[in-house]
Amino acid sequence: MSAAVAGERAASWRLGLAGAGAFGAFILEALAPLPEVTLAAVAARTPARRQAAIRRWADARRAAGLPAGDVAEVEDARDLCRHPAVDVVAVATPPDLQPEVARAAVAAGKPVFLEKPGALRPADLAEVARLAEERGVPAAMDFVMRASPLLERVRSWYRAGWLGTPERWHVENWAGGELPAGHWFWDPARSGGVMVEHGVHFLDEVTWVLDATPGPAWSRAWPHPCLPGAMARCLAVVEYEGALPGGGGWHLAASFYHAFVRPEGREHQVRELGFRNGWLRIAGWIPERLEGELRLDPDGRKALEGDPLVDVTAGPGDAVRVAARLPDREEAYREMVRAGFRALLAAAAGRGRPLAPLDAGVAALAVARRAVEAAGGAGGAG
Known part of the structure; x- marks a missing residue:
């Protein structure tokens, strides 16, 4: 152009x-x-x-x-x-x-x-x-x-050095499974399967938040309990490594469970993130609520206390509790x-x-495909 x-x-x-x-x-x-x-x-x-x-x-x-x-x-x-x-x-x-x-x-x-x-x-x-x-x-x-206000904060806190070494990243995604049996989503020849079609969102967010490099990946998939031909449940584990902003390397195993089986209105999604300096829990596949406990230096605590979206209160010992909530999930989306x-x-x-950029899509898709292929096929069937 x-x-x-x-x-x-x-x-x-x-x-x-x-x-x-x-x-x-x-x-x-x-x-x-x-x-x-x-x-x-x-x-x-x-x-x-x-x-x-x-x-x-x-x-x-x-x-x-x-x-x-x-x-x-x-x-x-x-x-x-x-x-x-x-x-x-x-x-x-x-x-x-x-x-x-x-x-x-x-x-x-x-x-x-x-x-x-x-x-x-x-x-x-x-x-x-x-x-x-x-x-x-x-x-x-x-x-x-990448445009989530809550994940953007986790990213900035990590890059400022306040979270310390990443130790764990887990996504639990119990999503709605109301699609009919003939929908393209259930056909891996059209969708790539759950890990490809949906999982790339979450693979990319780890790379983006932690400036991480993905390595070996594994997955397994199982059918929908009411639609035997639909591989609606998938578990993947991916190894990531990276470098701390102040120097020093790290390595973690991230796990992702996606299950498109829940009735309407009964979904449940949560991320559990572990760091050397504490833990964070983020609710909603579109991140809508954040909570956690962190041990922060004075500069980190001052910065978080100055954020109008984040509530900071006294926690156990020398830790503080942090909490943030978006008022409207759909509008946030x-x-x-x-x-x-x-x-x-x-x-x-x-x-x-x-x-x-599209290169980010290529990278996330490559990880998803490695995970699926490690399970022995397009759907990663168990």
């Missing part, structure tokens, strides 16, 4: 959405309050899907006091990428289609906001990244965890999507880099 074109588009961006399923519609709802973004076109295979997504956009725009505008309907996502009214493409198709659509957008010179995992194979996503780099087209993964999209637009206008 030329500097002249980027400058012309910096004030207003016409969005094309490729893939109008549940998450594609959520992207539209999240981006609707942005006055610099208009929806130009939606691509999906059925008119009903396209029109439902457009209605959701229109409702969210009205709620934000903004016009919905005219939106073109397109059947083929590749045609949407070439549509003259589209400046930037959000790709929210099933994973098996994502690299083809992303390549079409890059070939058309359109910045790409790519839903995870971006591809089923790291090589396919790496090819998209290579083409984008060659053509100067900004492209980003929708790795929303929408804002995390907006943050990644804004960063992409800024990069396209020549200001900065995407929050999660």
